Amino acid sequence: MALITRALQPKQLVPGLNAILGQEYGQRPELWRQIFRSETSDRAYEEEVMTQNFGQAVTKDEGSGITFSQAREVYTASYYNETVALGFEITEEALEDNLYGKLMQRYTRALARSMRETKEVKGHAILNRGFNSSYKGGDGKELFSTAHPMGNGDTFSNYESGSQLAESSLESAINKIGRFKDEAGLFVAARARKLVVPTELQWTAARLLESPYRVATGDNDINVINKISSVPEGSVVSPYLTDTDAWFLLTDIPEGLKHFQRVPMKMKDLPVADSGNMRYRARERYVFGWSDPRCAVAGNV
Numbered sequence: 001m002a003l004i005t006r007a008l009q010p011k012q013l014v015p016g017l018n019a020i021l022g023q024e025y026g027q028r029p030e031l032w033r034q035i036f037r038s039e040t041s042d043r044a045y046e047e048e049v050m051t052q053n054f055g056q057a058v059t060k061d062e063g064s065g066i067t068f069s070q071a072r073e074v075y076t077a078s079y080y081n082e083t084v085a086l087g088f089e090i091t092e093e094a095l096e097d098n099l100y101g102k103l104m105q106r107y108t109r110a111l112a113r114s115m116r117e118t119k120e121v122k123g124h125a126i127l128n129r130g131f132n133s134s135y136k137g138g139d140g141k142e143l144f145s146t147a148h149p150m151g152n153g154d155t156f157s158n159y160e161s162g163s164q165l166a167e168s169s170l171e172s173a174i175n176k177i178g179r180f181k182d183e184a185g186l187f188v189a190a191r192a193r194k195l196v197v198p199t200e201l202q203w204t205a206a207r208l209l210e211s212p213y214r215v216a217t218g219d220n221d222i223n224v225i226n227k228i229s230s231v232p233e234g235s236v237v238s239p240y241l242t243d244t245d246a247w248f249l250l251t252d253i254p255e256g257l258k259h260f261q262r263v264p265m266k267m268k269d270l271p272v273a274d275s276g277n278m279r280y281r282a283r284e285r286y287v288f289g290w291s292d293p294r295c296a297v298a299g300n301v
Contacts, residue, residue, distance in 0.1 A: 027113070031238045032123035032259065035196060035250065036288060041260035046079040048255060048291040050138065052151030052183035074151040074183050077138035077291040081262040084122075086114055087281030095278060108267060108280055115265055115282045123288045124240035126257065127196070127248055130298060131159070143290055144298040151183030160299030165197065165204050165247040167215055167225070173249045173297040174230050180251075180294045188253070190294060194233040196248040198241035205235040205247075246300035256295020261286045 052074050058067040088107060095104070129135045130143035141148050144159040157176060163169035173192070180190045197205045207215045209231055214221045225231065231249070241248075250257070262285035270279040 027116070030116070030120070031236060031240065032120055032288070034194070034236050035127070036123060036257045036259040037254065038259040038261060041079070041081055041262040041287075043262075044081060046081075046260050046287075048077045048079075048138075048258075050074045050077070050151075050183060050292065055152065055184040055186065072151070075138040075140070077289065079258065079260050079287045079289045081260060081285045081287045082122075083283065083285050084115065084118055085281060085283040086111060086118075087279055089272070089277050089279045092276030092278070104269075104278070104280070111267065111280060111282050112265070115284060119284075119286070120240050123259065124238060124242075126288050126290060127246075127298070128240075128242045130248075131243075131246070131300060137290055137293065139293065141293070143293055143296070145293070148293050150181070150185070152185045154181075154185060156180065156294075158293050158297045160297065162301060163299035164245055164301050165201050165208070165299065167208060167223075169299050170195075170208055170225060170231075170249070173299065174225075176297050177249070177251050177294075180253075188294065190251050190253055192231050192249050192297075193252050194250045195231050195235040196241070196250060197235055197237055198244050198246065199237055199239050200244040201247060202235070202237040205237070209235055243300055246298060248296050248298045250296050251294060253292050253294045255291045256293075257288075257290050259286065259288050 050073070051071060053071045054069045060066050088111065090104070090107070126143065133142050135142055137143060139149055146157040146159050146161060147155040148158065149155055160169050160173055160176075163172070177190050177192050180188050182188050195205055195209065208223075208225060210226060211223050212226060213219075214223050263283070265282055265284040267280065267282045270281065271277075272279060
């Protein structure tokens, strides 16, 4: 058992300490909330079913019968809620001898910060491993693929393979989104809405989305991406993205990147009867994943 004892915090037991470092770092807004749609879960796992509905109508000759079509289930996306927890135990003597009075409050804030950081990492892992064929979704493909299967036998791409973030690759991704079809082959009304980039690409993203004129050219043409608000929600810069040249263009497809919250974070203190020590724990249940790959187009080099 890992204990917080007086030996681990000797300077907090004597007068004269001016500040305790490492406890009061600022916190950024929760980035995962800008990427994932969040819903409440009331069971151990959730499932979402992709369906193939009806294709184009068929011309009917006079006096002949009409053509009947079928709707069917194509694949199922499954979400299994995880339990995420962390705690610490502090000795009775360490609590008694702490001269600064708020030892427990400081460490419970640090515990909450660890839980918050873990959630960001788990959420962003969906994007970070989105190019990895070892992590397949309900359709049997990784999140970003050039050949997502469709119910009608066709395939579609949501991957700009080998493409660094630039005007041409961003326009290509927007074009892909504009030509997305459903499982029966009908066009869907999808639009790009937000660009998600790692810290290293924030400068490129700002130039592409906010400059009134074309970037890195000698022409005086307008920047059409900016002019017609092709990416209306701008960009999100995240340090949790591990590939420094990967970029992710999110769409307005609703059932795409999903977060299910089974149990919100709860903190509890638990006295240890035989030792007088005090344990503190934080616990939460949730899961991140994706259902419809039309939720994003991504690229990397």
